[in-house]
Amino acid sequence: MRILSGSIASVVPLLLGLSSAHAEQTPQQLVDALSAISVKFQVLDNQAAEGGVDCSSLGADWGACNTVNLTLTNGDTEISSGGWALYFHSIRQILKLDSDQFKITHLTGDLHRLEPTEKFGGLPAGASISLPYTGEYWQLFDTDFMPRWYAVAEGAEPKVLAATDTEDLSAFLAPIDGDNWKRNNNDNNALMKAETRFEKNKRVSALDASTLRGQIxxxxxxxDVSAEDLDISNGLALSISDLSDATRSVVREQMAAAGLNFSGEGAPIMGRVDVDGFEGDLAKSGAYHLNITSEGVDVVGYDEAGLFYGLQSMLSVLPADGSLTLPHLSVEDAPRLAYRGAFLDVARNFHSKQAVLRLLDQMAAYKLNKFHFHLSDDEGWRIEVPGLPELTEVGSKRCHDLSETTCLLPQLGSGPFSDNFGSGHFARPDYIEILKYAKARHIEVIPEIDMPAHARAAVVSMEARYQRFMSEGNEEAANEFRLLDPTDTSNTTSVQFYGPRSYLNPCLDSSKRFVTKVVGEIAAMHAEAGTPLTTWHFGGDEAKNIYLGGGYQDLNDDLVPWKGTVDKSVQDKPWEKSQACQAMVDAGTVGDVDELSSYFATEVSKILKDKGIPIMQAWQDGLKHAASAADFATDTVRVNFWDTQYWGGFDSAQDWAAKGFEVILSNPDYLYLDMPYEVNPAERGYYWATRYSDEAKVFSFAPNNLPQNAETSVDRDGNFFTAKSDKPWPGATGISAQLWSETVRTDAQMDAMIFPRLLSVAERAWHRAAWEQDYEPGREYIGGETTHVDHDALRADWNHFANLVGKRELARLDRGGVSYRLPVPGATLADGKLKANTALPGLAIEYSTDGGSSWQTYDAATPPAVATPVHLRTKSPDGTRTSRVEILQ
Structure with a gap:
C-alpha cells in the first residue's frame, strides 16, 4: 500500500502568483507532469578545492568538495509556477546551489528537497535548466548517485520521475571522465580500463587441468592426490552416522544438486565422528580426515561439524565437467580460526529470505561458520518483535510521510513508496526458518541490533508507539519503551547526517526495558528453532556528532584551508543536553557523555547475562571507554575490529587483545565487501576505506601478522605505507567479511558484491598460507622497499587459487543460483590483433566489433585482427550472464 502524509503542505508551501495554465491543473496533473522531467548529472571537478573552490568556507569535511552540473529537462507539459518539490537522494551533502530559481534543503540522511523559489521563471515544455552545485567530499563512482527522484505537490500522490526509476545509473548520470576518478592530486591508484586491466591480469596464467585435479x-x-579415480556413476551408498537429521538432509540435497544419485549398489560413502586420531593442530572443532580410494569414500570428523566439512571437501573435488568420478586422495584438515564469518546488512536496504538462505548455502560449502545478521540501523528495522508491532509497522517501511508516523522517510534510492527493497522485514517464522537452515549447515546466527547510535528506525518506531498510547490516555504504556528523553535538546548529527533521533538514549530505564524485551523475544525465536542464542551483537559504533570531528574547525579558530569551517558552539555531543544523562554525569556514573556508549554496553551485558547469553560482541569503537573485557558481565566479549591497516590498524588491534577481548578482524580495506572490486567509476560501492578490494587483494590478507600487509597492499590513494608494532599479539579469534548495503539495493547486486570475494575470505579464515609470516614485535614492513614476504610464493598461490575459482568454483556458484560478479576483461592491440585476458582463468571472453550488436568468442590461440573500438565482456560458465562491457578504444 502507498501511504501518504497529510503534512505535506507544511513543507511544500503553495506559492502565490500561479499562472492561469497552472491553476487549471489539478495537483495530480502537476505531479504527473513533473514526473516526466528527466535528470542528468555531470561531475565537473572532484578536486574542487585544488581547482580554486573555497570548500573550507562552505563547511566541507576536511576541506574536500566537488562540483556537479545538474540538468533538468522538462517533458511535454509546461511547468509554469511553484507549489511543488522534487525529492532526491544524495549521499553527499549539498553545500551550495548556484541558482536563484531553486533552493535545496537537506531533510535527513541522504534525502534532499529541490523546490522553486519566488524567482522561478517556469520551465517550458521540452526546455532544460542547468543547476550547478557544490557537494561535500567526492563523487568518484557512479553509485554515489542514487535513483528514484520523486515529485510532490499538496493534495497529490507522489510520483517517481520515470527517467530515474531504474538501476541503470547511466540513464541519469553522464560518464565520470577525465581525472574525476581521482580523489586528489596525490591519488596514485591505477584507473582500470582495458589496457591497464590487461597488464594486471597478466599476473595470472592458465594452469593445466591436471594441476587442479583434487584441489580443495x-x-x-x-x-595427497593420487592418479586413480573412484567411479561413482552407479550412484552412492550412504552410510553416514553422527549427523543430525537436518544436516543429513542437507548433505543428500547437496549431492543430488551435484548430479549424484543414491543406490545400494553404488560406491560406499562412510562417515562418522571419532576423536581418536586427532592430535595437535587437528584436535579442534571442524577437523576431519577424508580418504577416497577404490574402496569408496571414508570421512571421519572430530565432531559433527568436522564430519560435515569433510563431506563438503568431497563434493568440492567433483570434476567441473560433470563427470561422475572422484580422485583418489587423502586429507587431514582443521580450521585455522574458530570464527569464520560473513556479515550481511539488511537494514540499509532489505534483502530477501531467499537471498539469505542462498548465502548460507555457500557459507557452508566453503566452511564459514558465523553469520552476523545486521537487523537494524537508521534506515530500517528488519525483524518482528512480538509486543512491539511498531518496529515493523513503522520501522521496516520507508515512504513519503514527513511526519514519520507511518514509516521512515525514504533513503538510499528507495523513492516515496514502501513497495521495494527499501522496505521489508523478517516475520517471526521467517527468522526461525533462517535459524534452522543455518543450524543444519553448522552456522551460528549472530543477530545485531545496533545501539545506541544507528538506532533511528527503533527510535522513530517507539515514538509512534508513544504517540499511540498517549492518544489513548495511557501514559505509563507510552513511556514503557520510549527511547528519547524529551528534555534532550542536543544538536547532533550522525556520520550519515541523521539528527538526534539517530541515537537511543542510554540513560533511560525505558531504553533498558526495550533492550530486555527485544533480546528476550529474539532469544525465544532461537530457542524455538532449537539453536540457543549464545552470541548477541550490541553494535555500538559511531556514537558521535560528525561536526565535532577532526575534519571541521570552529569559525573562531585560526583557520586552515584543509578543514571545514562550522560554528561548533551550536554543536553538541550526543545526549549532552539530556537531563537524564547529565544527572548520571553529575552522580559520577560516567565521567562524560562520551563514555555513555561503553556504559550502555556494560548495562546490556548484564541483561545478556540474566538471559543466559554468554557472549557479547560489538564494533570496537563502541567499547573504547571500557578498561577491559572484565568490565562486562558476559563470559566473553568480542570486538569486530574495523580500523583500516594504513590508518594504524596494524598496531591498534593488539590493544584490544591486550584488554582481554576476542578480536574478530573486520578491516574495511580488506574485508568490507561493499567496497568496489576495482578502480573504475562503473563499479559499485563506497570507498572511504579503499578504492578497491578484488579477490586477489582479499586473498593476500595476513590476519595474524597485520604489519605484513604493508608489503602487499597500498593505502586508499594507491600509495605505499609503513607498518610496525612493538606490542604482543596473541592472534585473532577470527575474521569476518562485511557487506553493508547502502549502494546494494537488489538481491542480484548483493550476490555480485559478496561473490566471488567471499571465497578468498574463506581461504584466509581456514588456511594459513606458507607466505604468511609469523608476527614479530618490532619488525617493520615498508611498502615498496622491504621484502620480508615471499612475493613469488604469494603470486604462485594466488595463480593456483584464481584458476580453481575460474575453472571450477564459478560453475558451482552457477548451479547454486548465485549472481556473482564476472570480472571485466582486459585487452590491448598488438600488431593489429586483439589480445584479451581475464583475472580468473577459464572464463570465456566475447568481443564485438559492431558496438555490441553481435558477439564472437575470443580465442587466445588465434587472436583476431580488429580495429578499435572493440567491445569486450566475459561470460559465465553456464552461459546465462555476462560481465560489464569494456570498450577498447
Missing part, C-alpha cells in the same frame, strides 16, 4: 577450497592442512 579452502585449502586443507595436508592433501
Amino acid at each position: 577450497i579452502p585449502s586443507p592442512l595436508k592433501l
Whole structure:
C-alpha cells in the first residue's frame, strides 16, 4: 500500500502568483507532469578545492568538495509556477546551489528537497535548466548517485520521475571522465580500463587441468592426490552416522544438486565422528580426515561439524565437467580460526529470505561458520518483535510521510513508496526458518541490533508507539519503551547526517526495558528453532556528532584551508543536553557523555547475562571507554575490529587483545565487501576505506601478522605505507567479511558484491598460507622497499587459487543460483590483433566489433585482427550472464 502524509503542505508551501495554465491543473496533473522531467548529472571537478573552490568556507569535511552540473529537462507539459518539490537522494551533502530559481534543503540522511523559489521563471515544455552545485567530499563512482527522484505537490500522490526509476545509473548520470576518478592530486591508484586491466591480469596464467585435479577450497592442512579415480556413476551408498537429521538432509540435497544419485549398489560413502586420531593442530572443532580410494569414500570428523566439512571437501573435488568420478586422495584438515564469518546488512536496504538462505548455502560449502545478521540501523528495522508491532509497522517501511508516523522517510534510492527493497522485514517464522537452515549447515546466527547510535528506525518506531498510547490516555504504556528523553535538546548529527533521533538514549530505564524485551523475544525465536542464542551483537559504533570531528574547525579558530569551517558552539555531543544523562554525569556514573556508549554496553551485558547469553560482541569503537573485557558481565566479549591497516590498524588491534577481548578482524580495506572490486567509476560501492578490494587483494590478507600487509597492499590513494608494532599479539579469534548495503539495493547486486570475494575470505579464515609470516614485535614492513614476504610464493598461490575459482568454483556458484560478479576483461592491440585476458582463468571472453550488436568468442590461440573500438565482456560458465562491457578504444 502507498501511504501518504497529510503534512505535506507544511513543507511544500503553495506559492502565490500561479499562472492561469497552472491553476487549471489539478495537483495530480502537476505531479504527473513533473514526473516526466528527466535528470542528468555531470561531475565537473572532484578536486574542487585544488581547482580554486573555497570548500573550507562552505563547511566541507576536511576541506574536500566537488562540483556537479545538474540538468533538468522538462517533458511535454509546461511547468509554469511553484507549489511543488522534487525529492532526491544524495549521499553527499549539498553545500551550495548556484541558482536563484531553486533552493535545496537537506531533510535527513541522504534525502534532499529541490523546490522553486519566488524567482522561478517556469520551465517550458521540452526546455532544460542547468543547476550547478557544490557537494561535500567526492563523487568518484557512479553509485554515489542514487535513483528514484520523486515529485510532490499538496493534495497529490507522489510520483517517481520515470527517467530515474531504474538501476541503470547511466540513464541519469553522464560518464565520470577525465581525472574525476581521482580523489586528489596525490591519488596514485591505477584507473582500470582495458589496457591497464590487461597488464594486471597478466599476473595470472592458465594452469593445466591436471594441476587442479583434487584441489580443495579452502585449502586443507595436508592433501595427497593420487592418479586413480573412484567411479561413482552407479550412484552412492550412504552410510553416514553422527549427523543430525537436518544436516543429513542437507548433505543428500547437496549431492543430488551435484548430479549424484543414491543406490545400494553404488560406491560406499562412510562417515562418522571419532576423536581418536586427532592430535595437535587437528584436535579442534571442524577437523576431519577424508580418504577416497577404490574402496569408496571414508570421512571421519572430530565432531559433527568436522564430519560435515569433510563431506563438503568431497563434493568440492567433483570434476567441473560433470563427470561422475572422484580422485583418489587423502586429507587431514582443521580450521585455522574458530570464527569464520560473513556479515550481511539488511537494514540499509532489505534483502530477501531467499537471498539469505542462498548465502548460507555457500557459507557452508566453503566452511564459514558465523553469520552476523545486521537487523537494524537508521534506515530500517528488519525483524518482528512480538509486543512491539511498531518496529515493523513503522520501522521496516520507508515512504513519503514527513511526519514519520507511518514509516521512515525514504533513503538510499528507495523513492516515496514502501513497495521495494527499501522496505521489508523478517516475520517471526521467517527468522526461525533462517535459524534452522543455518543450524543444519553448522552456522551460528549472530543477530545485531545496533545501539545506541544507528538506532533511528527503533527510535522513530517507539515514538509512534508513544504517540499511540498517549492518544489513548495511557501514559505509563507510552513511556514503557520510549527511547528519547524529551528534555534532550542536543544538536547532533550522525556520520550519515541523521539528527538526534539517530541515537537511543542510554540513560533511560525505558531504553533498558526495550533492550530486555527485544533480546528476550529474539532469544525465544532461537530457542524455538532449537539453536540457543549464545552470541548477541550490541553494535555500538559511531556514537558521535560528525561536526565535532577532526575534519571541521570552529569559525573562531585560526583557520586552515584543509578543514571545514562550522560554528561548533551550536554543536553538541550526543545526549549532552539530556537531563537524564547529565544527572548520571553529575552522580559520577560516567565521567562524560562520551563514555555513555561503553556504559550502555556494560548495562546490556548484564541483561545478556540474566538471559543466559554468554557472549557479547560489538564494533570496537563502541567499547573504547571500557578498561577491559572484565568490565562486562558476559563470559566473553568480542570486538569486530574495523580500523583500516594504513590508518594504524596494524598496531591498534593488539590493544584490544591486550584488554582481554576476542578480536574478530573486520578491516574495511580488506574485508568490507561493499567496497568496489576495482578502480573504475562503473563499479559499485563506497570507498572511504579503499578504492578497491578484488579477490586477489582479499586473498593476500595476513590476519595474524597485520604489519605484513604493508608489503602487499597500498593505502586508499594507491600509495605505499609503513607498518610496525612493538606490542604482543596473541592472534585473532577470527575474521569476518562485511557487506553493508547502502549502494546494494537488489538481491542480484548483493550476490555480485559478496561473490566471488567471499571465497578468498574463506581461504584466509581456514588456511594459513606458507607466505604468511609469523608476527614479530618490532619488525617493520615498508611498502615498496622491504621484502620480508615471499612475493613469488604469494603470486604462485594466488595463480593456483584464481584458476580453481575460474575453472571450477564459478560453475558451482552457477548451479547454486548465485549472481556473482564476472570480472571485466582486459585487452590491448598488438600488431593489429586483439589480445584479451581475464583475472580468473577459464572464463570465456566475447568481443564485438559492431558496438555490441553481435558477439564472437575470443580465442587466445588465434587472436583476431580488429580495429578499435572493440567491445569486450566475459561470460559465465553456464552461459546465462555476462560481465560489464569494456570498450577498447
